Amino acid sequence: MKLNRRTNLIILWILAAALVLGMVITFTPTMGLGGGGQGAAAPAILVNGEPIGELAVVRARSNPLFNLVQEGEVGADLELLLIDELVRQELIRQEASRQRVSNAEIRDAVEEFRVSRGVAGRANDSQYLAIIAGSGFTDETFRLYLGQQLRQSKWEAELIDGVDVTDAEVEAYYMANDEMYQTEERILARQIVLATRDEAEAVRAQLTAGADAAALAREVSLERADRDGALGAGAGETEPRAVGRPALPTAVATAAFAIRGPGVTDVVEAAGLYHVVVVESFLPAATRPFDEVVDQVREDALQAKQAQALDEAVRRLLADARVEIPARSALQLRYDDGVVATVGAVDIKRSELVRATYTNPQIQQALSPDTAFLITAFFKPAILDQLIDQELAYQGADTLGVPFVGPRRFVAQSALEYVTRDVEVDDEAVEAFYQTNLSAYTVAASAAASRVDFERVEDAEAFRNDLLDGVPVDEAAVAHDGVLTSLGTVRPGQVEPDIDTALFATNAFDALPAGGEVSDVLVLVVQPEALPEALEDEGEEGAAEVEERIVVLVADRTPERVRPLSEVRAQVESSILAERRAAARQAWLGELRAEIAVTNHLADAGNDDLFGLDGFTFDEPLDEGLEGALDEALDEALDSVDDGNDAAPDGDAGEGDDADDADDAAPQD
Numbered sequence: 001m002k003l004n005r006r007t008n009l010i011i012l013w014i015l016a017a018a019l020v021l022g023m024v025i026t027f028t029p030t031m032g033l034g035g036g037g038q039g040a041a042a043p044a045i046l047v048n049g050e051p052i053g054e055l056a057v058v059r060a061r062s063n064p065l066f067n068l069v070q071e072g073e074v075g076a077d078l079e080l081l082l083i084d085e086l087v088r089q090e091l092i093r094q095e096a097s098r099q100r101v102s103n104a105e106i107r108d109a110v111e112e113f114r115v116s117r118g119v120a121g122r123a124n125d126s127q128y129l130a131i132i133a134g135s136g137f138t139d140e141t142f143r144l145y146l147g148q149q150l151r152q153s154k155w156e157a158e159l160i161d162g163v164d165v166t167d168a169e170v171e172a173y174y175m176a177n178d179e180m181y182q183t184e185e186r187i188l189a190r191q192i193v194l195a196t197r198d199e200a201e202a203v204r205a206q207l208t209a210g211a212d213a214a215a216l217a218r219e220v221s222l223e224r225a226d227r228d229g230a231l232g233a234g235a236g237e238t239e240p241r242a243v244g245r246p247a248l249p250t251a252v253a254t255a256a257f258a259i260r261g262p263g264v265t266d267v268v269e270a271a272g273l274y275h276v277v278v279v280e281s282f283l284p285a286a287t288r289p290f291d292e293v294v295d296q297v298r299e300d301a302l303q304a305k306q307a308q309a310l311d312e313a314v315r316r317l318l319a320d321a322r323v324e325i326p327a328r329s330a331l332q333l334r335y336d337d338g339v340v341a342t343v344g345a346v347d348i349k350r351s352e353l354v355r356a357t358y359t360n361p362q363i364q365q366a367l368s369p370d371t372a373f374l375i376t377a378f379f380k381p382a383i384l385d386q387l388i389d390q391e392l393a394y395q396g397a398d399t400l401g402v403p404f405v406g407p408r409r410f411v412a413q414s415a416l417e418y419v420t421r422d423v424e425v426d427d428e429a430v431e432a433f434y435q436t437n438l439s440a441y442t443v444a445a446s447a448a449a450s451r452v453d454f455e456r457v458e459d460a461e462a463f464r465n466d467l468l469d470g471v472p473v474d475e476a477a478v479a480h481d482g483v484l485t486s487l488g489t490v491r492p493g494q495v496e497p498d499i500d501t502a503l504f505a506t507n508a509f510d511a512l513p514a515g516g517e518v519s520d521v522l523v524l525v526v527q528p529e530a531l532p533e534a535l536e537d538e539g540e541e542g543a544a545e546v547e548e549r550i551v552v553l554v555a556d557r558t559p560e561r562v563r564p565l566s567e568v569r570a571q572v573e574s575s576i577l578a579e580r581r582a583a584a585r586q587a588w589l590g591e592l593r594a595e596i597a598v599t600n601h602l603a604d605a606g607n608d609d610l611f612g613l614d615g616f617t618f619d620e621p622l623d624e625g626l627e628g629a630l631d632e633a634l635d636e637a638l639d640s641v642d643d644g645n646d647a648a649p650d651g652d653a654g655e656g657d658d659a660d661d662a663d664d665a666a667p668q669d
Contacts, residue, residue, distance in 0.1 A: 042054045042328075042329060042330065043326050043329065044056070044057045044325070044326070044329045044331045044333060045057070045083060045086060045087065045090075045323065045324070045325060045326075045333065045335075046322075046323070046324040046325075046326060047087050047090040047091060047094070047321060047322070047323055048091075048094060048321060048322050049322070050090065050094060052086050052087075052090055054329065054330065054331055056086065057082070057086065057331055057333070058331075059136070060082050060085070060086060061082065065078065065358065065364060065367075066078050066079075066081075066082055068367045068368060069367060069368065069369055069372050071369070072372060072376075073372070073376045074367070074372040074375055074376060076334055076336075077354045077357070077358065077375075077380075078354075078358060079333060079334055080334070080335065080336065080337065080350065080351055080354050081351070081354045081355060081358055081359075083323075083333060083335055084337070084351040084354070084355065087318075087321060087323055088314065088317075088318070091314075091317040091318065091321055092152060092155070092314070092317070093148060093152070095155060095313075095317060096148070096151040096152040096154070096155035097151060098155075099150075099151040099152075099154040099155050099158075101147050101150045101151050101154070105150055106143050106146055106147050106150065109146045109149075109150060110142070110143060110146060113146070114128050117131055119131065156310060159309050159310055159313050160306040160309050160310065163302070163305050163306050163309055164302065164305075165298060165301045165302050165305055165405060166403065168403050169301055169305070169403045169404075169405050170294070170297055170298045170301050171290070172402045172403050172404055172405075172414075172418075173297055173300065173301035173304065173404075173405060173414070174290050174293075174294075174297045175402070175418060175421060176402070176404060176414035176415070176417045176418045176421075177300075177414065177417065178287045178421075179287070179417075180300070181287060181288045181293045181296070181297065182285040182286060182287050182288065183285055183286050183288060184244040184245070184285060185244065185245075185257060185282070185283065185284055185285050186242040186243055186244050186282075186283040187231070187242065187243060187256055187257065187279050187280075187281070187282055187283065188231075188240045188241070188242055188279070188280040188281045188283070189231050189240055189243070189256060189277050189278060189279045189280055190213045190214060190217055190228065190229035190230055190231065190240055190277070190278045190280070191217070191221070191223065191224060191229050191231055191248070191252075191275060191276070191277045191278075192207075192213070192216055192217045192220065192221045192229050192275070192276045192277075192278075193221050193222045193223040193224075193273050193274070193275050194220065194221070194222060194273070194274050194276075195222065195273065195274070196274065197267055197269070197274050197486070197488065198486055199220070199274070200267040200274035200275070200276055201267055201448040201486070201488060201489060202448070202556075203216055203220060203276055204264060204266070204267055204276045204448060204489070204556075205448045205515065205516060205556030206515060206556075207264050207276065207278055208264055208556065208558050209515060209556065213228075213229060213278040214228035214229065214230070214238065215228075216229075217229025217230075222273065223273075229278075231243045231247055231248070232247065240280065242283055245257060248275075248277070249268075249270035249271060249275070250270075251268050251269070251270050252265070252268045252270050252275045252277060255268045255277065256277040256279055257282075259279050259282065260282050260568065260570060260571050261279070261281075261282050261563065261567035261568055261570075262279055262280060262281060262282075262567060263278075263279050263443075263563075263567075264276065264277070264278050264279075265277045265278075265279070266446075266489050267488070267489060282570065284570040284574075301405055304405050304406035304407075304410060305405040305406065307406060307407050307410075308405055308406050308407050308408075308410075308411075310407075311407035311408060315408075323335060323337075336350065337349050337350050337351045338350050338601075339601060340352075340353050340384060340600075340601050340602050341384060341387065341388050341598070341599060341600050341601055341602070342597070342598070342599040342601070343388055343391040343392055343395065343596060343597075343598050344391075344395055344596045344597060344598075346391055346395070348384070348387050348388065348391065352387065353380060353383065353384050353387060356383050356386070356387060357375065357379060357380050357383050360383075363375060363379060380602075381602060381603070384600065384602055385600075388598060388600065389412075389589055390408075390409055390412045390413075391412070392412075392589055392592045392593065392596060392598070393411075393412035393413070393415045393416050393589065393592070394408050394409075394411055394412040394415070395592070395596060396415060396588065396589075396592045396596075397411050397412065397414070397415035400415060400418060400419070402415075402418060404418075416585045416588070416589075419584060419585065419588045420580075420581040420584045420585060423577060423580045423581050423584055425573045425576045425577050425580070429576050430565070430569065430572050430573060430576065431565070433572050433575065433576050434565050434568070434572050437572075437575075438562055441562060441563045441568045441571075442560060442561070442562050442563070443560065443561045443562075443563060444491045444492060444560055445491065445492055445504050445557070445558060445559050445560040446489055446490065446491050446557075446558045447487075447489070447490055447491075447503045447504070447555045447556065447557040447558065448488070448489045448516075448555065448556045449486075449487040449488075449489075449490060449495075449503060449553055449554065449555035449556075449557075450473065450484060450485060450486045450487060450553070450554045450555070451484075451485050451487060451499065451551050451552070451553055451554075452473075452477050452482040452483065452484050452485075452551065452552045452553075452554065453482065453483045453485070453549060453550065453551055454480065454481065454482050454483075454550040454551070454552070455481065455550070456550065457521060457523070457550055459480040459481055459482065459550075460480075460482070460521040460550050460551075460552050461521055462480050463476050463477060463479075463480040463482050463552060464518055464520075464521060464552055466479065466480070467512055467518045467554065468510060468512065468513075468518065469513075470512075470513045470514065472514075473554050482552070487499075490503070492504045498522070498524045499524075499551075499553065502519055502522055502553055503553065503555060503557065504557075508520040509553075509555070509557070512554075515556065516554060516555060516556040517554070517555055517556070517557060518552060518553070518554050519552055519553035519554075519555070520552075521550065521551075521552055522550070522551045522552065522553070523548050523549070523550055523551075524548065524549045524550075524551055525547070525548055526547040526548070526549055
């Protein structure tokens, strides 16, 4: 699912708070007790002289992430990530321990928890104890845990107390993040809903042939027939109003909005009904004026600045922390948090790189011993480049004279967006891009088709003549012993070759009085299947012979169509704008590199470029580009691993590789 920008930023604030509350990876609650809850347990880590016990480490290791790979560089990375998280939590515990929490506050917190779980009152004591025992707590340790959480909440509240934003900061926030305040994409459309796919396919065929959508909806639709199928129309209205995606079932909305212009969707099933949407026009998202959204912008900017205060506090704690691994610990943890890159006077530590790498959901999903080498050879270097660009942008933000607010990462992103604010798209570029990428705007041929199989050519010919005389398909098929099979809406390459050729590569069809076309009588040759080798060796004779099937096709065919520029202009402009903004960002980062010294210690150490990726850059800034690159690269890399495991004896490529490559190379909408 693609999240909108505002949702992404809300998630960013949550992640910023996670720097204080604990990592995005879920840990066993009791491990966070740190030095305040270790008792006599042997220390595995010392943080500012206070111990984190071996039991806390063992509990943290119960998280599945830390067991995916335990050897080699990735195993060492995951161990560092585990230590770094424990250290962060302990530093926060130490800092928050100065906050006063009364027994009454803890008692109220316990009662609030019990009410929320439906186990309030003394009569439910056993159920309450069973619930907390499931997370490894006793009543005593649970109260200690809640006390720690209350102290931490007070510490956080103290950090952000008095934080406010100026008018200049609010305006800067809007300028750098105006896409957060866009109206949603909307469409003007009519919808026709039917009980069966065959009915819907027939209606779609009429629509593509030019039938009036309002009249058809009024006549046959199961929904909104009284409004001529008009979406957004109120009672007594028959003209559509602009609606967003929530106005339609998810699958139907996806199909309707994918057209991004006038057009007819395929038949889409949702909740047992079959939908066809006729889109009259597509209204792209547009940025709302500042005056209209100023209150929301101020609230978002304030949240960003509060997250900045939390982020800076954790960074200070980490910078001043003394972390030691006791030599006598039985766990013998490895703690190597060296510098992997330097940007100006700022060091990027190995723990930052490890955290950015292994908290990425795409990497977590693909992580295994088989893919570990991909992480270290490709993804870690690429993510380090992203961290370097992020730090460059953060330092460069000071040169722009704009009061950005937010955590370090968000300020960097805001600066990158700000430097592209004046990028525009001209008509000449739109026309050139459209002509260069016509294939991306070509709608493949389609056919709403049925096939009727016969035993005799004479029956097929009689069936065909009945159709030309206006007899309905199902009646004519029954009358002449034909077997009627609906193929649905198909496109080239989706049906068997002979049928595909007849539908899309010939004109051997005659028009029918009620609409649609009927093919000539087709005689299809079916080759017999080869006998198993064992039967051939025993001298068995093949009983199967060449078969002939007699088929007539009934179809409503829609030829391939290149969507006109007027229909796809919004898509073209969006693509060009994305390209030009990416180029502007890279140009600005290049200027910063000329002014700010950058040392990539991993690259200087001579990491092999196993995939020929020297000079690789992401078109999109920071994590937005990384996410797409990870999706594609992980898919390709995992496919290559699978292909290697299943390779043919001579290393021949599997069937379909060329087709996949062709799909990957095609321009995208």
